[in-house]
Amino acid sequence: MEDVHTKNEPLGRFCHRLVPVEIACKADLQLFEARMGEILLPKHFPGEKSHAWMLNFKCRNNTKYSRPPFLAFLDDKLSGNNFVDFQKPDLVINVDIIQHLMCLSVLPKYNEYKRYALRAAGAPTPAAKPKKDAPPPPAQNEEKPVPNEPEEAKEGDDGDGFKLI
Numbered sequence: 001m002e003d004v005h006t007k008n009e010p011l012g013r014f015c016h017r018l019v020p021v022e023i024a025c026k027a028d029l030q031l032f033e034a035r036m037g038e039i040l041l042p043k044h045f046p047g048e049k050s051h052a053w054m055l056n057f058k059c060r061n062n063t064k065y066s067r068p069p070f071l072a073f074l075d076d077k078l079s080g081n082n083f084v085d086f087q088k089p090d091l092v093i094n095v096d097i098i099q100h101l102m103c104l105s106v107l108p109k110y111n112e113y114k115r116y117a118l119r120a121a122g123a124p125t126p127a128a129k130p131k132k133d134a135p136p137p138p139a140q141n142e143e144k145p146v147p148n149e150p151e152e153a154k155e156g157d158d159g160d161g162f163k164l165i
Contacts, residue, residue: 021096023104023105027099027102029065029070032102036074043106044091045091050081050082051090052090053074054091054092055095056092056110057070057095058096058097059097060097061098062097091106091107091110092108
C-alpha cells in the first residue's frame with residue numbers, strides 16, 4: 001500500500017479494496033480471544049508505547065455474532081496506555097466475519113491509505129479550487145475601498161447598475 005500511496009497511480013482496474021488478513025480461523029469468540037491475546041496484540045501493541053486504536057467490525061451472512069463482545073474484550077486488553085480514537089487511529093483492528101470464517105488483522109495507517117481502497121489510495125489528492133462566485137483576492141499593494149463611503153454617481157447612472165441611454 002505504501003507504493004500505491006506514494007506513486008498516486010491506481011493499481012488495478014477491477015479490484016476495489018485489498019485488505020490484508022493476518023489470521024483466518026473459524027468464527028468463534030473464544031478463538032478470537034485466543035488469537036488476539038496470544039499473537040496479534042503482543043505483536044502490534046508493545047507494553048510501553050501508547051497507541052490510538054479503533055475496531056472495524058463487519059459480520060456478513062452470520063447472525064450469531066455482534067460487535068459488543070469483541071469490543072469489550074479489546075477494551076479490557078488494551079486499557080492502560082492505549083486509547084480509542086475514531087478520527088485518526090494509529091492502528092485499526094479489523095474483524096471480518098463471513099459466514100463461518102473470521103479474518104483478523106491489525107492495519108496501520110488505515111485512514112491515510114483511505115481504508116485500503118486501491119483506487120482511492122492511488123488517486124491524487126485534489127487541489128482546492130476557488131469558487132466561481134468568489135472575487136479574486138486583492139493584491140497586496142492595492143488599497144481596499146471603504147464600504148461606508150458612497151461612490152459618486154456617474155453620468156447616466158442612477159445607482160441600480162444600469163446606464164441610461
